[in-house]
Amino acid sequence: MRRTRMKREAQAESAIFDVVIIGGGASGAWLALDSASRGLKTLLVEQYDFAACTSSRSTKLIHGGLRYLRRLDIGLVRESQREKNLLLHMAGDFITPLKFQIPCFSPYETLKYKAGLRLYDFLSQNEKSSGAYSREEMVSKSPNLHHDKVHSLLTYFDAGFDDSRFAIELLKKAFTCGACLLNYTRLDFFIYDAKHKIIGARIKDQIDFEEFEVYGKTFINATGPFTDIVRKINNPSETKIMCLSRGSHIVVDSSFLGTDEALLIPKTVDGRVVFMIPWKGKTLIGTTEEGQAKPEKDPAVTPEEVSYLLSTVRQFLRHGPEEKDIISRFAGIRPLVRRIPHRSSKILSRRHEILIESTSKLVTLTGGKWTTSRLMAEETLNRMMAHDLLPFRPSITSTLLIQRLDNIPSLPVSEETLKEKIHYYVKEEMATCIEDILSRRERLLFLDPQRALQLAPKVAEILKTELEHEYPIEQDEKAFTKIVNNYCPQSVRLS
Numbered sequence: 001m002r003r004t005r006m007k008r009e010a011q012a013e014s015a016i017f018d019v020v021i022i023g024g025g026a027s028g029a030w031l032a033l034d035s036a037s038r039g040l041k042t043l044l045v046e047q048y049d050f051a052a053c054t055s056s057r058s059t060k061l062i063h064g065g066l067r068y069l070r071r072l073d074i075g076l077v078r079e080s081q082r083e084k085n086l087l088l089h090m091a092g093d094f095i096t097p098l099k100f101q102i103p104c105f106s107p108y109e110t111l112k113y114k115a116g117l118r119l120y121d122f123l124s125q126n127e128k129s130s131g132a133y134s135r136e137e138m139v140s141k142s143p144n145l146h147h148d149k150v151h152s153l154l155t156y157f158d159a160g161f162d163d164s165r166f167a168i169e170l171l172k173k174a175f176t177c178g179a180c181l182l183n184y185t186r187l188d189f190f191i192y193d194a195k196h197k198i199i200g201a202r203i204k205d206q207i208d209f210e211e212f213e214v215y216g217k218t219f220i221n222a223t224g225p226f227t228d229i230v231r232k233i234n235n236p237s238e239t240k241i242m243c244l245s246r247g248s249h250i251v252v253d254s255s256f257l258g259t260d261e262a263l264l265i266p267k268t269v270d271g272r273v274v275f276m277i278p279w280k281g282k283t284l285i286g287t288t289e290e291g292q293a294k295p296e297k298d299p300a301v302t303p304e305e306v307s308y309l310l311s312t313v314r315q316f317l318r319h320g321p322e323e324k325d326i327i328s329r330f331a332g333i334r335p336l337v338r339r340i341p342h343r344s345s346k347i348l349s350r351r352h353e354i355l356i357e358s359t360s361k362l363v364t365l366t367g368g369k370w371t372t373s374r375l376m377a378e379e380t381l382n383r384m385m386a387h388d389l390l391p392f393r394p395s396i397t398s399t400l401l402i403q404r405l406d407n408i409p410s411l412p413v414s415e416e417t418l419k420e421k422i423h424y425y426v427k428e429e430m431a432t433c434i435e436d437i438l439s440r441r442e443r444l445l446f447l448d449p450q451r452a453l454q455l456a457p458k459v460a461e462i463l464k465t466e467l468e469h470e471y472p473i474e475q476d477e478k479a480f481t482k483i484v485n486n487y488c489p490q491s492v493r494l495s
Ligand SMILES: Cc1cc2nc3c(=O)[nH]c(=O)nc-3n(C[C@H](O)[C@H](O)[C@H](O)COP(=O)(O)OP(=O)(O)OC[C@H]3O[C@@H](n4cnc5c(N)ncnc54)[C@H](O)[C@@H]3O)c2cc1C
Pocket: 022, 023, 024, 025, 026, 027, 028, 045, 046, 047, 048, 049, 050, 051, 052, 053, 054, 055, 056, 057, 058, 059, 060, 061, 062, 063, 185, 186, 187, 188, 222, 223, 224, 225, 226, 230, 245, 246, 247, 248, 287, 331, 332, 333, 334, 335, 366, 367, 368, 369, 370, 371, 372
């Protein structure tokens, strides 16, 4: 998967793609795989690195969405449960079962959540089902929980994963099916025929700043939080359909959870839920739900969000984390679709939307969740075929196996493993800078930003020998230091 080869393929004079996908997050990656595996000539362009935006900043859950039962969004839960079970089967190397605990504080709460979990199990039709711990088990399975306050500890199963790693694996699979994939390539304008149907796009390479045109029969806007911007590139008078909501996480030592099971805190001051997730040897705490004015790659976590997360989990733990215990923090932007004007993002559905613009035929896929993105892609291409935008070919993604393709050490990144890993990430995964390596192919930036900064010069040195294009080493190191500041706890400021 070499970038120069991909670019040549996209630029080839004779290249007319059946499907051009704008956006390389969860939606774009599944669209590329679905399209290429149907035998369609497919191009994907991503303005940053693959999964650089929302799709690397999730809570790392493939889940049925227990909390959506509160809103009686039964259809979404059933759909998500089905997708979760399918993904566990087809991508077991990357998606693994995760047991959750729910602390209940009264007999009423116990009854209420037990009933909810029964329904959740029923909608899942999975043999791994919910249960409850005895008092003794509660102490051993959740040693840091406030046992004296808790009436019962219920359990259920969902799944965990590494989001950006999985996006890259999906893209590698799409490549093996023939897809052409370009990171750091931004779509700026569309090109139209006499009837104002889109036939091409002007795109700009963000590494060498070369501008060029690509041509295609169909174009899909899969740009998540950037959806409205791309819709406006196509039609400046287009109305906004997105409601952006920021969700933040903090990362603390694994001892605060004290178990390899996740904890769902079922009640917060603003009527939401907060998760504590065991992830790669640390504990991830999230998330918040705050209005976000405009899309951005690296949204900042505010001090208020940090206080909210800390105070929420402290009520449930014997030794709760404090600000000084925060190792890292990160935020992502939910691309929610506002079907009813002025609705708060907290009650907007996580369902997806597929729109086909009547004249230009620009297809938009937006909303949804990581968990349902395979199905979203399948439905989008089916819809395009039903509208005669593409010849009919059945989707086969539900029958594919997504397996590890590399044999590089799965050890945490270190000075010893760095060279071998970077060689692979450049050659097979189109990594181009320090952030691509330490943020999305390895997750060190999310897990320990200060350690990531220590490793950065070594990464840069190796990158210089691996990359095919000219690599501005000092500029990249400076840019990475700036990014690291966004992840470091507030008390740490790096220059
Ligand atoms: C805090 C948080 C926690 C979440 N947790 C979970 C979870 O645990 N489980 C779950 O199932 N879901 C979760 N979600 C939802 C899930 O992460 C998103 O639904 C999903 O990642 C959205 O993917 P996407 O591809 O639509 O958007 P994105 O990942 O944002 O991808 C869109 C891409 O389009 C690119 N782009 C934009 N404009 C252009 C252009 N002009 N040219 C080229 N490229 C362009 C962007 O750079 C971006 O990379 C969470 C979301 C948030 C915010």
